[in-house]
Amino acid sequence: MSSSNAAPEQTGQLQMPGPPKRYPMARPATGSAGQPIKLLSNHFHVVIGCPDAVFYHYNVSIKTEDGHAVEGKGIGRKIMDKLYETYSSELARKSFAYDGEKSFYTVGPLPQNIFEFLVVLEGSSARYRGGTADGGSPSGSGRKRSKCSHLAKTYKVAITYAAKIPMSSIKLALKASESEQAQDAIRVLDIILRQEQAKRGCLLVRQSFFSATNANCTDLGGGVSGCRGFHSSFCATQAGLSLNMDVSTTIVLTPGPVIDFLLANQNVREPRYIDWVKAKRMLRNLRVKTRHTNMEFKIIGLSEMPCSQQLFTMKVRGSSVDGETMEITVDKYFANHHNIELAWSAHVPCLNVGKPKRPNYLPIELCTLVPLQRYTKALSGQQRASLVEKSRQKPLERIRVTSDAVKNNLYDQDPMLASCGISIKKELISLDGRVLTAPVLKVGNMEDCIPRNGRWNFNNKRLYDPVRIGRWAIVNFSARCDLSYISRELINCGRIKGIHIDQPLSLLEEDRRWVRAGPVVRVEKMLASLEARIKEKPQLILCVLPERKNCDIYGPWKKKNLHDFGVITQCIAPGRINDQYLTNVLLKINAKLGGINSLLAVEHTPCIPLINNIPTIILGMDVSHGSPGRSDVPSIAAVVSSRNWPFISRYRASVSTQAPKVEMIDCLYKSLPDGKDGGLMRKLFLDFYRTSNYQKPQQIIIFRDGVSESQFDQVLNFELNQIIKAYVGLGGSELPKVTYIVAQKTHHTKLFQDGRHENVPAGTVVDTKVVHPRHYDFYMTSHAGVIGTSRPTHYHVLLDEIGFAVDDLQKLVHSLSYVYQRSTSAVSLVAPIYYAHLAAYQMSQFVKFEDADNSSGNESNADGNAAVPELPQLHEDVEASMFFC
Known part of the structure; x- marks a missing residue:
């Protein structure tokens, strides 16, 4: 982008040396704003009695007699258990921790660096010997399978020294020093926990374990059950080494x-x-x-x-x-x-x-x-709802269950943990938190709206900037409802909220001839009928769907309207229609059509530190993957960006497909054959420039969802470099300052009020004790938990070139949880990330129900890999809208 007020053009990239590698930043300080609150967390303090102990890492190779590698953690564990039983004296009777694959750990060294053993494993199995069928099961081979209850099989096991992992590295990490081996040592401790649960016959899923007792399983219908177990992992925190223990749930086949x-x-x-x-x-x-x-x-x-x-x-x-x-x-x-x-x-x-x-x-x-077989396919809407309902636990119950799990698992008696002096306290860690004051909102007539515990409403209030709806229609895909009643009630509710809605141009019921046709045909017939009735393009089509969840009409309907015609649509599946329901529908419609439901008071003043005075763009980034087990469905990368600076409540989206199951966004900058940039960021930077008084962003605040700590270096270097490349490609003479924040919801830290049996209040923030000993992170519960136990969002500030004060940054994150236009409550994540998730989901429906374009998914690119199908582009009339809202 040029520094003048002329529109930015593609000028080619500046010739610059490659950017230096970036690393997650250290914590500058802790915050002080907010009302103090006493909290508990499901972390249990770990005492390291022998900090000078050293883990010895050995590589393990297991092969059959004929030299084939043995795969499978179950058989691997059985073989290693038998090895210890047979050759414990050769191993100096040292206890070991085995990860089920290729790694083996001891405290202190084994007598030698290389071992080779023959392990004879007996078990109930079947072997072909020629003749009739064995085991009571007929074989079509013409051979006989003889039933033997204790057939023996011989395996060759090679153990080779690999490395030393000193426990002292954990001590260095706890002192906020960089130690490359600290994570290795903590990983060994986690393997010890997992090995103990494997010996008890538990199902292991990453760092969680599940047992097959009836008390732990609840039927979800469809032959599957929700199985409750526990997550357990060691963590290096400000308070020292801790054991994070939490309730976990997985889906299994009902035995x-x-x-x-x-x-x-x-x-x-x-x-x-x-x-x-x-x-x-x-x-x-x-x-x-x-x-x-x-x-x-x-x-x-x-x-x-x-x-x-x-x-x-x-x-x-x-x-x-x-x-x-x-x-x-x-x-x-x-x-x-x-x-x-x-x-x-x-x-x-x-x-x-x-x-x-x-x-x-x-x-x-x-x-x-047999019990404990994981079910990895996608759940139905009803199954998901049942799982959520049956896995909820109130804070007091969760405290009791996790505390009991630590006591009942008898970790202190594990010989490996005992040999390195590890003992675990049985009480939850207590810590100090702060409750941030909710931001004041502006609604219609410049009236102040003050949320209480993260909630507000529009009772007797008007929307901040309501739209006028003149041309609109209602279509009904055979749901049982009265369109006249819906129309009348929506118009009345809109008038109260400040939205003037004219009478609809058409109330169209689906032709009964097409009810049993495919979803694409039904959509095309409905739109053809609507086009025959109304000649002028409508602003809005309200679509009544017959099913509330996973309706197969949704994808083709959205694609046809947003891609082909450029018409905003709102889908509903009304059960009981009341004022609250209609208000929620109108909030979505108003945002999609360009209105604003509520605004942060600090936006109107304006007085947001470091943002109001310097052109700043806020990005939300997320990647949506296909259903579990579907490796053929492309992932959808979405980026939303703020517009109309200095406001931070309106966003637009840019979405693209990429290779399945790939988390890194590789299309932020994309060089086209003509030398231009075809990536996601170009349109967003241009949109900011055009809607922000022709000013280029001098600051970029990025909120990234869905990445783990092991991927921080990648997003901080690969993704950020692409964003900077796109910025420079538009003529930027000076690089913008960047603040990069990763938000994580898939963690297991919970916060509880000390001495009270309810969820922490909305706005609770924690940046001591259970946070990283060195890196800049904090937990925030911005929403009000009503059912179950609230899950805080874990924010990691990887980079802050803008230079926010800690309190100012936490207040900004908190405020961005209140600009979610679909809701009258604070959300658990900053709104830009929620919007990115919604945009990715809605665009994924474009390809989910593709009919004519299915063949394109089978094509290959020049490398011979399956080509990733391109997403249909949004119509120019809706591409800048909040269609995803």
């Missing part, structure tokens, strides 16, 4: 008969109604146990024929002819050899638990799902 799972999963009453193509996909790789042999198998598929017709070849017992074979059906085999008469499963496919070229069939009615 029990396989048929019960299939009936529940497909919501049918009898086996004859099961969709076996869908069942095959769902059952693949699940583990089952047989009722008649108590043996465990993994499902690889289903038989092509039902049990009564599926043939396999087996050896004839007692035949005088050597090697004589016969063909027999699965149901007859079980009747003749196991005295089991199959009931209903004789008429449905068998489970195939063999190998791809060596099938092995089991009747479904003899099989049950």
Whole structure:
């Protein structure tokens, strides 16, 4: 961007040396603003009795006798346990911690640096020996599988010294010194915790563990359950080393008969109604146990024929002819050899638990799902709602449960922890917090609105800057509702809130002929009917959907209107229509059409430190990924930016696709063949310039969501360098000052009021004790927790070239939780991040229900990799709007 008031143009990049590598900044100070409050946190103080202890790291290689590498943490742990049982004297009887893969740790060295062992592992398994089927399950190979309860298998285990990890590195880290080995030492401590839970038969998911007791599981419907367990991890904090203990939940298959799972999963009453193509996909790789042999198998598929017709070849017992074979059906085999008469499963496919070229069939009615099998597919809206409802815990209950977990797990008795002098206190850490004063809001007629505990309302109030809606229509996709009533009530509610709404141009019901058609067809027919009724392009279309969640019409409807026609739409699925519901709908509509619902009083004054006097753009950045298990769905990167400086309440979005499951945003700057920039940031910088009195931003405040601490260096260097490159590419002669803040919600630190059984008040901030010993971070609970236990947002200030005072920066973050135009309550994250998330989600619906463009997803680029489909661009009439609101 040029420094004059002329519009910025593409001028080519300045010839500059590469930027120096940036590192997360150190904490400059702690804040002091706000009302003091006594708090507790679910961190437990850890005493290090032997700070001079040293962990020795060894690499582990496990192979079969024929040299194939052994994979799988379950079998790895069994082999290493057997190794210790057999060769403990060779290992000097030292306890060890094994991560289940390739790393092995001891306190102090082993007698030598290289070991090679042969480990014989016995267990209930099956082995082909030629003949009839073993284990009570027929094999289609013509060979016999003989049932043996204790078959032995030999493994070669090599242990090689790798490195020393001194416990003293943790001590250095706690003193706010840089220590590269501190995280390694803490990781070893976490592995010790995980190993102990693995020995108890728990399911391990990253740093959480789950046991299969009925008290821990709640049915969510569809054959899946929510399983409650615990997260446990060691943390280096200002208060010293601590153990963070929290309640955690994962989704598992409901154990029990396989048929019960299939009936529940497909919501049918009898086996004859099961969709076996869908069942095959769902059952693949699940583990089952047989009722008649108590043996465990993994499902690889289903038989092509039902049990009564599926043939396999087996050896004839007692035949005088050597090697004589016969063909027999699965149901007859079980009747003749196991005295089991199959009931209903004789008429449905068998489970195939063999190998791809060596099938092995089991009747479904003899099989049950083993416990603690994770369910990684996307949950339905009803299942998600049930999970949230059943996993909520009030603060007092969460305190009790986490405290009991620390006591009951008997960590102090673990031999590895004891050998390095680790002991864990049983009381939650107490700390001091502060409650920041809520910002004053401006609403209609310049009236002050003062939130109370993070909430306010528009009762007897008007919106700050209401729009006028002259041309609009309502369409109904066959939901049961009265469009005339909705129209009348919306107009009346709008008048009270200051929005003048004319009578709608059309109230259009869906033609019943198209109700059973596909979603794209239904949308096209509806819009064609609407176009035939009204000749002038409407400002707004209110769309009534038949389902409240996951309606398949939503994506095609949004794409058609925002991409093809450039019309703002608002979708509703009304249950009970009242003033609060209509007010919430009008808040969204007013923001989408360019109005402002409320404004921070400091914006109107204006008096925001370091922002009002210097042109400043605020960015919110997020990446939305496809459903779990869908590696073919592109990720959606979204960036929103503030406009109309010095205001900080209005935003616009720029969105793009990128490779699936990639968290780094790689399209902030994109060099096109003609030398121009086609990245996300170009439009946002230009928009700021045009809406901010033709001033280029001299300061950039970035809020980034969704990255872990291990990715801080990447966002601080790779992503920020792209942003600077886009800025320079528009003619910037001086680099802007940047403040870069990462917001994390997926952490396990909770805050509680000391001595009170309720959530912390809105505006609670903590920047002592449980924060990082050196880096600049703080926890903020900006919202009011009504149900369950509030989760604070963990903010990490990676860079602050602008130079905010600590209190000023925390007040800015707090204030940005009050500019979310869709709501009359403070939100738990700053609004720019919420907007980025909404924009990414809404644009993801454009590709989710693609019909004609599906083939493009199968194309490859020059490298032979699958090409990432481009997002349809927003129509120019709506691209600068808050369409995502």
